[in-house]
Amino acid sequence: MDEALMPVQVCYATPAEQRLVSLALPVGSTIADAVRLAMPDMDVDQHRLGIFSKLKTPETVLRAQDRVEIYRPLQADPKDARRKRAK
Template identity: 50%
Template sequence: MADVEIQPVAGRIGVMVCYATARQEWLRALEVAAGTTIGEAIEQSGVLQAFPDINLSTQPVGIYAKKKTLDTVLRARDRVEIYRPLVADPKDSRRKRAAKKEAAQGA
């Protein structure tokens, strides 16, 4: 399937809104008015209806893996991302791997 690109219309920009769970990816291309914020694009995308467990007051959002606030104004071709809480603390995971490696080397 070919990628669909939104053709620009005066005063409107094309953006993407995406969210992923452990089992499902959700991606929606939108055409929004110039000056639209991240929060407005998320509301317009339908992601909040598709995933009612999303809580924008506690879950961070960003554009291309850089955290932003909900009132950040979007630019053409931005990819809005809603981030989930981490399942495991990366520091704890690294410590466990190091301890396991040390135990294997000592045996």
């Protein structure tokens, strides 16, 4: 008997490239499972992760049609950048 699969996406963007990987994972899979499968060279513990712009832990269980997002660290503090522009 085949295990039920659900579609999810994993996305990651850098200034140079954007990667969007579509997967079919077993029901009960976590964010960490999806990231490890989509991007095996990436260390899950070194990045902030989310689903549809909401921060989540790597142990969060996925639902069908979720989009897992891998966030890069900010290059500049948005508040400081806004203050500099206002001057």
